[in-house]
Amino acid sequence: MTGPGTATDALDPLIHVPARLRIVATLAALPDGDALSFTRLQKMIGLTPGNLITHLRKLEDAGYLVTEKTGNGVASRTSVALSNRGRTALDAYTAALRDLLAGL
Amino acid sequence: MDETTTGDEGGEFDPKEAAKLLETTTRRAQRQLEFPSPLLALIQAGALLAAYGSIWLSVRGQNPYSGPSGAALVELYAFVAVAAVAVGLEARRARAGVSRRSSRQEWTRAVPFIAAFLSVYVLMGALRHDGFSFAIVYGILPAAGPLIVVGAAAAGYAAAREDLQMLALAVALVAVGAGSAFAGPSGVWAVTGVGFCAVLVCRAIAQVWLRRA
Numbered sequence: 001m002t003g004p005g006t007a008t009d010a011l012d013p014l015i016h017v018p019a020r021l022r023i024v025a026t027l028a029a030l031p032d033g034d035a036l037s038f039t040r041l042q043k044m045i046g047l048t049p050g051n052l053i054t055h056l057r058k059l060e061d062a063g064y065l066v067t068e069k070t071g072n073g074v075a076s077r078t079s080v081a082l083s084n085r086g087r088t089a090l091d092a093y094t095a096a097l098r099d100l101l102a103g104l
Numbered sequence: 105m106d107e108t109t110t111g112d113e114g115g116e117f118d119p120k121e122a123a124k125l126l127e128t129t130t131r132r133a134q135r136q137l138e139f140p141s142p143l144l145a146l147i148q149a150g151a152l153l154a155a156y157g158s159i160w161l162s163v164r165g166q167n168p169y170s171g172p173s174g175a176a177l178v179e180l181y182a183f184v185a186v187a188a189v190a191v192g193l194e195a196r197r198a199r200a201g202v203s204r205r206s207s208r209q210e211w212t213r214a215v216p217f218i219a220a221f222l223s224v225y226v227l228m229g230a231l232r233h234d235g236f237s238f239a240i241v242y243g244i245l246p247a248a249g250p251l252i253v254v255g256a257a258a259a260g261y262a263a264a265r266e267d268l269q270m271l272a273l274a275v276a277l278v279a280v281g282a283g284s285a286f287a288g289p290s291g292v293w294a295v296t297g298v299g300f301c302a303v304l305v306c307r308a309i310a311q312v313w314l315r316r317a
Contacts, residue, residue: 008119016117022129029133030202040201044136079203094126100119 010096012089014062019047020055024064024090027082035068035081056080064089131315139198140191142308147190149304155183156247156297160290163243169289171242213261220257224249243289247296251281269310276303 008016015024022045030036036044042052059065064086069078082090135141140148162176163169172180204210224245232241255277262270280299287295 008117011119011122016122018117018122018125021122021125025126025129026133029130029137033204035203037201037203044133097119097123097126101123 008100010100012093012096014058014064015089015093017055019045019051020059023052023055023059024082024086027065027080028087028090030081032087033081035066035079038078038080041080059086062089134315137198137202138311139195141194141198142311144190144194145304145308145311148187149301149308151183151187151190152304153297153301155180155187156293156300158183159247160293160297163290163293166290169237169239169243171238172293216257216261217254220253221250224253239289244285244292247292248281248285251277251284251296251300255281269307269314273303273307276306 015021023041026041026044027036038049038052042049045052047055056065056067060067062085063083066081066083067078068081069076071077158176158179159172162173163171227249228241228245231245255274258274259271259278262268262274277300280296280303284292284295284299
């Protein structure tokens with residue numbers, strides 16, 4: 001956990017994690033409203049399915065992502081999209097990171 | 105690397121490393137999801153140059169102008185097919201696993217472009233019916249017309265979406281189409297081909313440059 005008063009306090013702790021930063025940055029590259037399948041996202045990021053699910057769940061719980069499952073059984077498909085809240089959070093994170101690095 | 109344990113809650117994640125990771129991930133994702141890519145623009149540029157070039161080779165020096173030969177038209181459609189296959193493969197690569205907001209919306213967007221493109225050929229038929237010369241009907245109009253009308257439709261679409269890159273490309277195509285008409289019924293094919301190719305090459309360069317900026 002980040003200690004009180006550290007330089008990284010201004011950074012959203014949900015995004016300031018390597019795996020989750022990669023997930024959010026990758027989804028932000030899609031046009032607004034488009035979604036990416038779980039399989040393609042996993043290939044692009046290179047995480048194991050278990051790890052990816054863990055991080056996606058944390059981001060979804062915070063309202064940063066929207067996941068949608070379509071179909072049943074082997075034909076089922078999960079797609080993931082960045083929500084408006086997630087996009088705003090990434091913008092805020094990027095701005096905070098820029099300010100922090102400018103002050104170093 | 106176990107990403108759930110390495111700096112899981114960010115405490116040990118250096119902001120400089122975070123900035124670098126954000127930049128590289130964004131660039132990589134944009135490159136993987138980008139459609140059309142700079143490579144596709146270059147393939148299209150080559151195919152279009154060859155297509156228009158084959159027509160120009162068949163009509164240059166014609167006096168009076170009688171239009172492209174059948175073989176040149178076959179070559180034209182062969183190069184157009186090559187470009188279309190490249191577009192299909194590239195779209196498949198970039199859009200694998202991507203679900204769009206609405207495929208119906210995509211089709212609706214395509215309607216003005218298809219209507220503008222087909223209108224050129226309807227106009228050709230009407231002008232021929234009204235007795236206009238081969239030089240106009242099978243020279244200037246089919247070479248410059250599609251660029252002008254499809255470019256204008258694309259410019260309107262890009263302006264509505266505030267897509268400045270596409271707007272610049274569309275306006276450049278309209279300018280190439282309109283300007284090439286001055287080259288006459290034979291020269292219009294060469295000028296259009298070279299101009300179209302140059303615009304696509306510039307687009308590819310701009311895409312690469314913007315990616316690095």
